[in-house]
Amino acid sequence: MKTLALNKHLEFAILRVGVAITILSKIAVEFSYTDLLYSQKGIIQAFLSEPLKVTYSVSLPDVVVFLGIQNEHLFLNVLYTLFGISAVMLLIGFKTKINAGICLFIHMIVFNGYNLLTFGFDGFLFSLLFYTLIFPVQKVFSVDRYISKQEDEEILPETYRFYVRILQVHLCIVYFVAGYSKLGGQEWMNGTAIWSAINQPQFYTWFTPMIKSVASNPVVCAALTWGTLFAETLFPLLIWVKWGKIRMVILVGIVLMHVFIGAVMGLQLFAWIMIVFDLSAFGGIFRKESAKIRDRQPGFKAFEDRYPHQLYL
Structure with missing residues (x-):
């Protein structure tokens, strides 16, 4: 059986590619509605968004005013086209840092200017x-x-x-806060x-x-509810337990939870960005489990000694 070599820093590739795919998906959803969403004559008027604006931040309305843009339709189309081109370049890893910076800036000015249209997905x-901008993601499976x-x-x-530890700690804080905040909710506690x-x-x-037909059973509904609560609250603890396959089980469970959110609740972009976050932070768990299996294969040790800079599947 032929051995497939994969770079041991695959998590950085997951981060870069996952973020790029997220941006391209966001553009595909929003491109036809940019005027409605982000122009000064759109659904969110300035008098609604202005009180929520952070004074020291740069926002899309600020850029429009500063540049004296008259044709907002053309400007938004050009901006989103640049956003898409930079995302494609980020996807393949060409001029990675420059294109990550462009994507971050464009997302930031939109994010800062339209708080009423942003959700948890945009923050993540x-x-x-x-992280894509500051981590050395250009060194893994990239044109660069x-x-x-x-x-x-x-x-x-x-x-x-x-760098990976930063991702891991950030993710653990996210899940702990999400789980802890649910503990006071009556519907979460009664299932x-x-x-x-x-x-x-x-x-x-x-x-x-x-x-609905499945969850109409009170036992199933309670299991799904408390399972979500259990996964989020205990994830920051169980993900560090190096006994048996606990780490892999909790990681697979949290990923399946997001698959459920995307498929059943229609929050596909949120589910996707969280799965990217999960695998960028803890995807190495799967590699370590695979390594345990490979170590038992005849001849693997000699192969590993010959190519110590690579991992194999």
């Missing part, structure tokens, strides 16, 4: 774009790496661990929160009728 995209004169340059182990969520019209999807 902002954070991961920032292959055209660089320092093609064999490796990411130092201590540098890699430091009916999932039933209430899937019955809201704005969350209706093709899967809703099927899930």
Whole structure:
């Protein structure tokens, strides 16, 4: 059986590619509605968004005023086209830092200017774009790496661990706060929160009728509700337990939770960005489990000694 070599810093590639795909998906959803969403004559008028503005931030309305833009339709189309081109370049890893910076700036000015239209998804995209900018993601499965004169340059182990640890701590804080905040909710404690969520019209999807028929059983509904509460609250603890396959089980469970959110509640972009976050921070768990299996394969140790800078699947 042929061995497939994968860079051991695959999490950085997941981060870069996942963020780029997220941006392209966001553009595909919003491009036809940019005037409605983000022009000064759109659905959110200045007198509504202005009180929520952070005074020291740069926002899209500020840029429009500063540049004296008269044709907002053309400006928004050009801006989103640049956003898309930079996202494609980020996807393939060409001029990675420059394009990550452009994507971060464009997302930031839109995010800052229209708080009433932003959700948790936008905040997580902002954070991961920032990490993409400062982490050495251009060194993993990228055009930049292959055209660089320092093609064999490796990411130092201590540098890699430091950056990944930032992602891990950030993610653990996110899940702990999310889980802890639910502990005071009556519907979460009595096991009916999932039933209430899937019955809201704005969350209706093709899967809703099927899930309703299953979740109508009080036992199933309570299991889904308390399972979500358990996964979020205990994730920051169990993800560090190096006993058996606990880490892998909790990671798979949290990923499946987001798959459920995307499929059943229609929050696909939010679900996707969180899965990218999960795998960028803790995707190495799967690699370590695979390594345990490979170590038991005859001849693997000799192969590993010959190519110590690579991991294999």
